[in-house]
Amino acid sequence: xxxxxxxxxxxxxxxxHQRRREKTRARLIDAARALVAERGVDAxxxxxxxxxxxxxxxxxxxxxxxxxxxxxAVAEESIESLGARMDLMTVDMPDAAEVFSSSLRHLVxxxxxxxxxxxxxVRLGVAHPKxxxxxxxxxxxxxxxGVDSGxxxxxxxxxxxxCVFGALLSTLHHVVSAPTQDGTDEVFAQAMLCMVGxxxxxxxxxxxxPLPPLPEVSTPQ
Amino acid sequence: xxxxxxxxxxxxxxxxHQRRREKTRARLIDAARALVAERGVDAxxxxxxxxxxxxxxxxxxxxxxxxxxxxxAVAEESIESLGARMDLMTVDMPDAAEVFSSSLRHLVxxxxxxxxxxxxxVRLGVAHPKxxxxxxxxxxxxxxxGVDSGxxxxxxxxxxxxCVFGALLSTLHHVVSAPTQDGTDEVFAQAMLCMVGxxxxxxxxxxxxPLPPLPEVSTPQ
Numbered sequence: 001x002x003x004x005x006x007x008x009x010x011x012x013x014x015x016x017h018q019r020r021r022e023k024t025r026a027r028l029i030d031a032a033r034a035l036v037a038e039r040g041v042d043a044x045x046x047x048x049x050x051x052x053x054x055x056x057x058x059x060x061x062x063x064x065x066x067x068x069x070x071x072x073a074v075a076e077e078s079i080e081s082l083g084a085r086m087d088l089m090t091v092d093m094p095d096a097a098e099v100f101s102s103s104l105r106h107l108v109x110x111x112x113x114x115x116x117x118x119x120x121x122v123r124l125g126v127a128h129p130k131x132x133x134x135x136x137x138x139x140x141x142x143x144x145x146g147v148d149s150g151x152x153x154x155x156x157x158x159x160x161x162x163c164v165f166g167a168l169l170s171t172l173h174h175v176v177s178a179p180t181q182d183g184t185d186e187v188f189a190q191a192m193l194c195m196v197g198x199x200x201x202x203x204x205x206x207x208x209x210p211l212p213p214l215p216e217v218s219t220p221q
Numbered sequence: 222x223x224x225x226x227x228x229x230x231x232x233x234x235x236x237x238h239q240r241r242r243e244k245t246r247a248r249l250i251d252a253a254r255a256l257v258a259e260r261g262v263d264a265x266x267x268x269x270x271x272x273x274x275x276x277x278x279x280x281x282x283x284x285x286x287x288x289x290x291x292x293x294a295v296a297e298e299s300i301e302s303l304g305a306r307m308d309l310m311t312v313d314m315p316d317a318a319e320v321f322s323s324s325l326r327h328l329v330x331x332x333x334x335x336x337x338x339x340x341x342x343v344r345l346g347v348a349h350p351k352x353x354x355x356x357x358x359x360x361x362x363x364x365x366x367g368v369d370s371g372x373x374x375x376x377x378x379x380x381x382x383x384c385v386f387g388a389l390l391s392t393l394h395h396v397v398s399a400p401t402q403d404g405t406d407e408v409f410a411q412a413m414l415c416m417v418g419x420x421x422x423x424x425x426x427x428x429x430x431p432l433p434p435l436p437e438v439s440t441p442q
Contacts, residue, residue: 040346043263125261125346126391153421156408159392163412166391167384170347174383187377191384195416200374 025063027053033074037119041071041128075130078117082110083138085214096146097198097206103142104168104192105185105211111172112184118176126166139164146196153197164192185211246284248274254295258340262292262349296351299338303331304359306435317367318419318427324363325389325413326406326432332393333405339397347387360385367417374418385413406432 031053035044046067050060064070086106090099111118124131140161146152154160171188175181186207193203252273256265267288271281285291307327311320332339345352361382367373375381392409396402407428414424 040261040263040348042261122348123346125344125348126387127261127343127346127394153415155411155425156405159395159405159408160412162391162395163388163409163416166347166387166389166394167416168387170383170387170390171380173348173387174380184377184380187380188384190376191381191416194374194418195384195388195412197415197421199420200418204376 021063024055024059027055028060028063028070029074029077032070033078033120034116036071036074036123037116038123040123041125044071071124072130074120075124075128075134078120079131079134081217082107082214083134084217087138088215088217089212090142095206096142096149096151097193097202098209100142100146100152100196101189101193101207101209102211103138104164104189105207106214107168108171108175108181108185108188109211111175112181115176118172122169122173122176126169132165135165135168136161143196151198160196163195167192167195242284245276245280248276249281249284249291250295250298253291254299254341255337257292257295257344258337259344261344262346265292292345293351295341296345296349296355299341300352300355302438303328303435304355305438308359309436309438310433311363316427317363317370317372318414318423319430321363321367321373321417322410322414322428322430323432324359325385325410326428327435328389329392329396329402329406329409330432333396333402336397339393343390343394343397347390353386356386356389357382364417372419381417384416388413388416 028049032044032049035048035052044067046060047057049067049070050057060070064073086103089106090102093099093102111121121131140157143152143154143157143160143164147154147157167188171184175184189207190200190203193206194200198206249270253265253270256269256273265288267281268278270288270291271278281291285294307324310327311323314320314323332342342352361378364373364375364378364381364385368375368378388409392405396405411421411424411428414427415421419427
């Protein structure tokens, strides 16, 4: 049995080290996010990231093994946490159409309030596996829920998921590029509801229901 | 008044020179298309293109002023000609829903029969201005035609255009990535018809109508 550490009552030195590590990691993550948002993922090299973060390449390798790995980490942190909050918001919603609509509306609003996030997602693009990994299963789950409850009429969930995903990215591109975007979230949700087989009048009603705020989710630091 | 050329009866030397120029230009275009399809537009530099075409950088500048200019030329040649053929195919179609559906189905089928073309379009991505320039106005025109004839119900043509565009790119990504794609063109067209307000049963009927072949368009060489 190991002896209890003498410093167990006060923050151990490891913790300060840990905080510094997190700070450095966050600098790399922030730099990568901004660069990808600006230039597109394929144009950002490892050295661009270290230069923007004002850190050495050796330091980079203490945190990530490659350019792709840090981009995946940015995607994970930028989108997974939003996905988790949407899951929590919709978990008790009885209507599958509202689940689908509310999540899509929040994604559009998030890009309007945080254009850097919007550009990052847009620049990752429809072919980026990480984006598909995070958003794809959620969209497919929500679509299946709608089909199972008789709310949606879809002949192929996989194609419908791809369509929602692509339409979302293109709409995010639209909102981060154009000057005013009031109501785009509703218009987009309405289009997606129609796409999955909700009749237009009903789609308009569902898409304009009051949008509940996204709950905060405590993430382990 | 200039004297008539002595060589006017036989092909002038300029013509051979012209043919060689066209051949060299086509080599550059083909190399650029393949590289963008493989790596994404942001990862392809001017020197990658000249290397793949086995031509010098100096030669490149005899044809294009920059990497962006050749990518735009590839996009123009790859997509504009297809757009012109779709225009011709649909010009006499009385039903706006069929115009829209037939064009989308041909785009999906084209990516299935020519995956390099599909990857090129997918890798250009939802944010590429040239792609938006070529496909956007056509989609918007077809959507307006549907709205004007009472066939479509859309609250915002611009957002609907963005959604169609994104959904198309994502579906093209799906068809160039997945092994079998029979009927994807119909499923996709059906989803898009629903999205613009055609009721699901009617969308299924329109999307599965016999698809007329794309007419050939003679392009000036």
